[in-house]
Amino acid sequence: MILASNKFMLFVVFFLIFAVRSYSQPRTVADKNFYWFSAIARTPAVQHLLSADPTLNDLCKTRQSLLRSHATDTCSWAPSLVTDFRFSATDSAEVAKALLALYHAHTALFDDLIDHQLRPSHCYQRFSAGNNETFLLNIWSQTIVGINYIIDQYGLGKRLRYPSIDSVTYDVNSRYYRAALKEMFAYLSEKTDSMSLFYQPSLFIALQLMDLNDRDEAARFEPLEAGENKAAFAAVQLTNWSKYKYATIVVPGEGPELTTVALDPMGRMRCNLAADRYRKGLAPFIIVSGGFVHPFQTPYAEAFEMKKYLLTQGIPESAIIIEPHARHTTTNLRNANRLMIRYGIPITMPSVVVSTKSQIDYIDLPQGRFDQRNLRELGYLPYKEKQRIGIHEVSYYPVMESLHMDPYDPLDP
Structure with a gap:
């Protein structure tokens, strides 16, 4: 019998541990799309640093407030409700700068997260050649693309890469969808107190938009x-x-x-x-x-x-x-x-x-x-x-x- 190397078998074991942790929770769609958020959720020390950073905390509070506001205001059209939960180029640059500063101030902690969770997962394999600083920034750049893509497609109804099979289920301008979006904001407003990290308001919106459209394909059979x-x-x-x-x-x-x-x-x-x-x-x-x-x-x-x-x-x-x-x-x-x-x-x-x-x-x-x-x-x-x-x-x-x-x-x- 041809056996895999010890290093490879360790990877297989690591992945299966990740799979059991991930798929045993109702967060499979999030784990598959944004694995580094799942890794952060298992690393309280990193969570504390992210929530305590002034720039990142301000971003989180601004979007928490916006989410609560939309639960009761008169906004009812998709662009007015979800657009501000996208990450703009300015947002991206500010977050990248804050992450870089945190990395330099707490290198050992971030290296541990990267070397023992993110790299071994191989979920960001194409970034593997870079050093840990570059690796972290590349993950953040990719994350922006992912969150914005979901909001654009399932919130704003944009016809993106594969519109004939993957697009929004409903007409985003219909009375039903406008009402559903308002209900979604009211529903998520109860969860804002649990949002302490800068990406969570946008992440919650993105994932709820997918759920609103019955788009849980990534989790099926897992x-x-x-x-x-x-x-x-x-x-x-x-x-x-x-x-x-x-x-x-x-x-x-x-x-x-x-x-x-x-x-x-x-x-x-x-x-x-x-x-x-x-x-x-x-x-x-x-x-x-x-x-x-x-x-x-x-x-x-x-x-x-x-x-x-x-x-x-x-x-x-x-x-x-x-x-x-x-x-x-x-x-x-x-x-x-x-x-x-x-x-x-x-x-x-x-x-x-x-x-x-x-x-x-x-x-x-x-x-x-x-x-x-x-x-x-x-x-x-x-x-x-x-x-x-x-x-x-x-x-x-x-x-x-x-x-x-x-x-x-x-x-x-």
Whole structure:
């Protein structure tokens, strides 16, 4: 049996501890989008410094007051209610300056937070090359993007990166939504006394906006290791990898066109192709990837429906890993990589994407056009040594950057 290094296994153990802590609470959406806030919540000394800083405290009190005011004032339009909870360029610079001063004055404390919680989580993997000061400032810059994105999309109704599947559920100018926003502010006004940190008023607004739109996709099925992936996760630890050419077979989902259809016919084709290769011993695990995507606000998760279908085809549950959050071909690969890394599946082995011909053609687009989409949307390639090996297959090696949180995709960060 090929065993992972001790360092890697420590990472796996750390992540699973994080998963249990995170997913056992009703804050999974926040943990996935803003992990460093979760780390701060476990570090009282850092909380005390942030709440005592005059600049950060003033920002917190100003937004607390605004939140309370909107609970009873006559403002009823979305722009007048939520815009001031975004972080402006001025806000960003002031917070960055305050964080930098706190870091220099309490370096050991912040280094402990960064070195023992933030870096080991790999949630900010793309910032890992910088020193701790730069690492902290980069996290703050990314956080601003994430909070503003949620407020813009679910508060102001802006059509952002993927409007056909991820946009606001209601017309933000409708009577219903205006009334719902006022109720939201009244509801949150009762929680202002618990907001002692500069980011909490805006964070509470952002998360409540997502809840108002039933956008909890990032939390669904979690914790996977204790639920749908429990049998497969246990099997990973016992696998003799030397017996296989590929570590996993990755199957991207296909969203049906009809709300009455749980699994698209092309999704069944993809499952059948993967099952054939599993039976031939190509890899010990099939990762089915796809979330609640098409049609808009569908009740069906592609990965879950594919798993159900594979079980009817005689594939054992211990060989099926579901990844029920990806919303695009780019994140099918990225999220499959995340599970491989976190579960201890060796990424020094290649994996193979198996799908219908049209999707494999898309992944293998000439002139690197699929690569360009990944670079444009993710900022990196979630694979290396990608190679077309058949009409229905592309092989590749996963990369560690896949663990980095994406602030532009709050439903699957």
